[in-house]
Amino acid sequence: MAEMVDFFILFFIKATMVLTIMHVSGIKDISKFAMHYIIEEIDEDTSMEDLQKMMIVALIYRLLVCVYEIICIWGAGGATPGKFLLGLRVVTCDTSVLIAPSRVLVIPSSNVNITTSIIRALIKNFSIASFFPAFITLLFFQHNRTAYDIVAGTIVVKRNGVR
Structure with a gap:
């Protein structure tokens, strides 16, 4: 249950991060971009460039999750928000x-x-x-x-x- 709470917090952060990238980049096709970068869906129309961008977003997200957990476990009393609530x-x-x-x-x-x-x-x-x-x-x-x-x-x- 604690992991689920943390997942939803981090998913919201990821969605915000991706939507900010979209806004800064001037991307207008929200549905395609959201499917690729938030949900990480790959289909037969996915280009190598899109795959590379998805990998970069996934790596940045994974590092963000690490920072979130490091700060919570070390600096916030040993608990992420999910662990704290439980x-x-x-x-x-x-x-x-x-x-x-x-x-x-x-x-x-x-x-x-x-x-x-x-x-x-x-x-x-x-x-x-x-x-x-x-x-x-x-x-x-x-x-x-x-x-x-x-x-x-x-x-x-x-x-x-x-x-």
Whole structure:
């Protein structure tokens, strides 16, 4: 659910960015441009030039998503808006031990520093961009951790005071 909230926020930002590019570039055919750059739809009429532009927009968007997550996880208390609304946050984790059903002791459990936030965001977002859904790994690792959380040394937990 947190990812969905963040997706809609970022989709709005992407749409705004693309529409701004359209306005500055003087492009008048909104429907074709929107299909190519916002929805990233490719058909038999898509030219190599359009594909190159789509790749540039996709890369810029992916970097924007990374910056969004880095700022939120490192600078805004360990949570993107989606995580915050659901009472979650990201903390550092070298070791996690099950102490009761649905309760885990996380060591050291401190705020995420900028380096860790950058590593986590880059692995998460570029694994998604390369068609490897890294979030699926939460089904296989202990305490529902994803591969990017394990590599970065983080874990998603419920915020204190949220039940």
